[in-house]
Every structure is written in structure tokens, then in C-alpha cells.
Amino acid sequence: MAPFSDTLRGAALMMAGMAAFTFNDACMKAVSDSVPFFQAVFLRGCLTVALLLVLSRAMGGLRLRLPARDWRLIGFRTLAEIGAAYFFITALFHAPLANVTAIIQAIPLAVTMGGALFLGERVGWQRWLAILIGFAGVLLIVRPGTEGFTIHSVHALISVGFVAARDLVTRQLSRGVPSMSVAVSAAAGVALFGGIGAAAQGGWTPLPTVALAQLAGASVFIVGGYLFSVMAMRVGEVAVIAPFRYTALLWALALGILLFDERPSALTLAGAGIVVATGLFTFYRERRLARRGAVQRG
Incomplete structure (x- = not known):
């Protein structure tokens, strides 16, 4: 144990990373x-790529000579990143x-399910039950068929699928592939997508100073989130640290109230609680199974 x-x-x-992402x-x-x-996606993407390139020059870790x-896989992962960003x-x-x-707190559940369905990873009945209960919690948040349901809830669900696909592809990368190379490729892909979309729309909206500051802030925060989360996974026990990703929900609740005067309904909060609880159970089960496997190998 660490x-x-x-x-x-x-x-x-990890908590700092989740705060930065939020x-x-x-x-x-x-x-x-x-x-x-599309203009917002393009500009944030360009700023993010520039920041990542500066960091890679200062810290190293960017390598382009990789196996075909x-x-x-990086190409597939970048496509998944583009889909996730769009939705x-x-x-x-x-x-x-x-x-x-x-x-999007359902992502760990979706990754576990995808690993079982597409990568042949073993998932016991307890984790399958947790996945089903977790997605029932998502339905409480989305509430299809009610007045609160919108197509944008579906967009968020689709983004969960793309992020899960991205993470499953990431698992297939060779150990020697630098994280910075993967991050720069993804950011460049999203920026290119935004640029193509902006060109297709035609015209260019002049940026107010506040909007420029907000886009610059978004770029700094997303790079900070990436760095903090990678650093977190390299310190201590991953199984203990990973559940702290759910602190993003606390930041989202606070920022939603303070900045946008948004107050989630009781059903939304209940659904979020179910998703977080089942996600934590999944982490707990994976930790126990990993320890059991280590003991058996020893």
C-alpha cells in the first residue's frame, strides 16, 4: 500500500483536477x-494546443515517432474526443x-460495461447490478417523457458513450506512448473540427474582451485539469484516488448556483447520488478484485 x-x-x-475541469x-x-x-470550440482548441506545446517543451514528453x-489508436481516440466534445x-x-x-459521472460505469462487452474483461453480477442501478440514476436526471426532458440531456448521454469509447481505446495504447502526445493530438483534432465547423457556418463574430478572457480561462483550466489528473494517478493508490473524481459534481452544483442561478431539482440530486454511489461501489469492487488477484499471483 502506498x-x-x-x-x-x-x-x-484529483480534486484539483476535477475543480479545473469544472x-x-x-x-x-x-x-x-x-x-x-464552433468558433468557441476552435479558439479554445487552438489556445489549448499552444499551452500543451509550451508545456511539452518545458517538461518533455512529446514524441511523434510511434508505431503505426x-x-x-490515437486517430480513433481523437475521433472519439471530437464526438465527446461536440455533444x-x-x-x-x-x-x-x-x-x-x-x-457524465456515469462514465466509469460506461467504461466498465464497455470493457466487458468489447474487451472481454470479466465483470461479476454485482458490478453489472451496480451499472444497471447507476443508469437508472441517470434516467432520474434525464427524466424522459417529462417536461424537464430536452434533447440536450440526450447530447450529454451521447457524450458519455464517446468518452467511454475514448477511454477504452486509450487502454489499448502501448505503455511507451507519452501522455502528452495523446493530449496534443486530441486537442488538435478538436480544434480542427471547430475550425471546419466555423468555416462552414461562414462569418466571424468579433470577440468581446470578456469572452476572450473566458476562452483563455477555459484553455488554462482544461490543461490544468489534464495535468492534475495525470499527476494524481501517479501518486498513491489509484483505487483510493479515483473516486475523488466525483468532487466535480460538488463544484458544478456550487458554480451553477453562483454563476448561472441554477438550482437542480430533488430528482436530479437523487439521481446524481445514485450514480455516484454505484460508481464508488464499482471502484471498491475493482480494488478488491485487484488485491485478490495480486495475492493469488504472489
Whole structure:
């Protein structure tokens, strides 16, 4: 077991990463009032790529000479990243921040299910039950067939599928592939997608100073979220640290109330609680199984 101080540091880094990602989301939602969708995606993407390249030069880790198999996987992963960005930001532009954040907390459940269905990973009945209950919680948030249901809830759900696909492809990459190379490729792909969309729409909206600051903030926060989350996974026990990703929901609730005057319904909060609880159970089960396997191998 990792030293307590390492685990505590890892938990703090994970919480910082989730805060950074949520502040990025808030910046993107705020900019939706003054900047068209594709233009916002393009500009944030360009700024993000520039920041990542500066960091890679300072810290190293960017390598382009990779096996053809890994480049194909990075290509598939980038396509999944583009799909996730499109549907997630579309939902973010139109739906409450806390609702969208609550829905994407189902990503660990979706990854576990995808691993079982497509990668042949063993998932016992307890985790299958947790997945089913977790997605029932998502239905409480989305509430299809009610007045609160919108197409943007579906967009958030679709983004969960794309992120799960992205993470499953990431698992197939060789160990020697630098994380920075993967991150730069994904950011460049999203920026290119936004640029093509902006060109197809025609015209260019002049940026107010506030909107430019919001986009710059979004870029800094998304890079910070990436760095903090990667650092967190390299410190302490992953199984202990990973559940702290759910602190993103607390940030989303707070920012939604403070910045956008959004107050989630009781059903949304109940659904979010179910999703988080089942996700935590899944982490707990995976930790126990990993320990049991380590004992058997020993």
C-alpha cells in the first residue's frame, strides 16, 4: 500500500483536477451567450494546443515517432474526443451545468460495461447490478417523457458513450506512448473540427474582451485539469484516488448556483447520488478484485 501522505497528495491532486475541469465547463457555458459554438470550440482548441506545446517543451514528453498501430489508436481516440466534445459542449451550452455534470459521472460505469462487452474483461453480477442501478440514476436526471426532458440531456448521454469509447481505446495504447502526445493530438483534432465547423457556418463574430478572457480561462483550466489528473494517478493508490473524481459534481452544483442561478431539482440530486454511489461501489469492487488477484499471483 502506498504511504498515507502519497495517497492524500493524490486525492488533493484529483480534486484539483476535477475543480479545473469544472471551471473550464463553466467558462465554456458562460461564453455561449456571445460566441457561436464552433468558433468557441476552435479558439479554445487552438489556445489549448499552444499551452500543451509550451508545456511539452518545458517538461518533455512529446514524441511523434510511434508505431503505426499506436497512431491508428490515437486517430480513433481523437475521433472519439471530437464526438465527446461536440455533444458535451452542445449540452453544456443549453442545459444546467449540474445536470450535465451529473450525467457524465456515469462514465466509469460506461467504461466498465464497455470493457466487458468489447474487451472481454470479466465483470461479476454485482458490478453489472451496480451499472444497471447507476443508469437508472441517470434516467432520474434525464427524466424522459417529462417536461424537464430536452434533447440536450440526450447530447450529454451521447457524450458519455464517446468518452467511454475514448477511454477504452486509450487502454489499448502501448505503455511507451507519452501522455502528452495523446493530449496534443486530441486537442488538435478538436480544434480542427471547430475550425471546419466555423468555416462552414461562414462569418466571424468579433470577440468581446470578456469572452476572450473566458476562452483563455477555459484553455488554462482544461490543461490544468489534464495535468492534475495525470499527476494524481501517479501518486498513491489509484483505487483510493479515483473516486475523488466525483468532487466535480460538488463544484458544478456550487458554480451553477453562483454563476448561472441554477438550482437542480430533488430528482436530479437523487439521481446524481445514485450514480455516484454505484460508481464508488464499482471502484471498491475493482480494488478488491485487484488485491485478490495480486495475492493469488504472489
